[in-house]
Amino acid sequence: MSATEAHENAGKSLDLRKKSRYEASLRLSVAPMMDWTDSHCRVFHRLLAPHARLYSEMVHANAVIHGDRDRLLAMDPVEHPVALQLGGSEPELLAQAAKIGAEYGFDEINLNCGCPSDRVQAGRFGACLMREPALVAASVAAMVEACDVPVTVKCRLGVDDDHDYGTFSAFVDTIAQAGCRMFVVHARNAWLKGLSPKENREVPPLRYDWAYRLKRERPDLQIVVNGGIATQDEATQHLQHADGAMLGRAAYHDPYLLHRLDVAWFGGELRTRGELLRALRPYVEDQLARGPLQKGVSLKHITRHLLGLFAGERGGRAFRQVLSEGAHKPGANWSLIEQALALTESFADAQVDAA
The missing domain is CATH 3.20.20.70 (Aldolase class I)
Structure with missing residues (x-):
């Protein structure tokens, strides 16, 4: 098989996987x-x-x-x-x-x-x-x-x-x-x-x-x-x-x-809310690093979509409050999300200790 044929076959295989994923x-x-x-x-x-x-x-x-x-x-x-x-x-x-x-x-x-x-x-x-x-x-x-x-x-x-x-x-x-x-x-x-x-x-x-x-x-x-x-x-x-x-x-x-x-x-493994959110960190930091002159992205543009993650959970209100009050401030970055997570997780830990 020539290099050209191999490249074409690889492309077809990728297209089939993409189509299969779309259909599923x-x-x-x-x-x-x-x-x-x-x-x-x-x-x-x-x-x-x-x-x-x-x-x-x-x-x-x-x-x-x-x-x-x-x-x-x-x-x-x-x-x-x-x-x-x-x-x-x-x-x-x-x-x-x-x-x-x-x-x-x-x-x-x-x-x-x-x-x-x-x-x-x-x-x-x-x-x-x-x-x-x-x-x-x-x-x-x-x-x-x-x-x-x-x-x-x-x-x-x-x-x-x-x-x-x-x-x-x-x-x-x-x-x-x-x-x-x-x-x-x-x-x-x-x-x-x-x-x-x-x-x-x-x-x-x-x-x-x-x-x-x-x-x-x-x-x-x-x-x-x-x-x-x-x-x-x-x-x-x-x-x-x-x-x-x-x-x-x-x-x-x-x-x-x-x-x-x-x-x-x-299928797959059920992950915790905190684990899922921390997986978003590279994306958040990349977006913020691009700077407002290039894309006009600040933390509030992202965190507004995260507010419901702890809906119905102990500490969910504190999570929303920290992000809502801090994400619009100049220089707000990933550390604010960690602060919100830490406060929320402290509620969960307190509940476990009480039990």
Whole structure:
């Protein structure tokens, strides 16, 4: 075998391993969340859940094409497999943005058809697109043609008082015919009038049975369930009926849940919160060493994603307090995180001594 052939075979082997890892990650994923799932957050979540699929914040196609791509599409190599979620409703622009996202290394391009905010509605994208399946299909077809990574869709069950399963399944069928094989179903309706985005995550009733039925009737499609998943047992139950479970705010407010799920579903050793956090130290110190003139990163940009690590644990409040009060100060560095950990671990030690 020549050196060229060996190099090509090694590349193919790497591509196969990457593809296999991406496909396995379908079971557990973290939802795209505006202002939360930036690159710092995703690096932290990757430490907690080595096998999960991670998603970026939603980025509008126009911003990808005309904006600061290096900032908007920032990604650390450890994040893979990671998907870019796009917003928009113009097929040509979405195709351009999808191509750019793939070139930046994202493993999947996801189209947002579920966000209910007023700003999104005004721009004719997000959840309101569920009433325009032909436009979504044209967008998906253009994106599939433009990039060489999977194009997926995240949607709701319907909009406002749409309570017909047939309308929902017809939407999915139309998009599937355009080349989308995976749907993340936030299993509630989106109310575009009268409810805030926060209320839209809590008030409309959950109907997981629609997602389950969709998977039964269309077994060739990959269906991931999202919405209201707060515990390990709840997430595990979804795997009996769908291909995967996507966690949103539970993963952010109680990130250790991600670690427990990853170990339970994929194997490995359960690590302590302190051990996991200390594994983040090289990343934190590297980011801070780059300096504010280069990237504008300070400790607070990272620690804001760590605050829930000790949720429900003794000392969790002290952990949050130390980081919240100190991370914004000039010169704040890893020592502040060690200070927060030491105080938190002292609570745990005191509890053991008392027992």
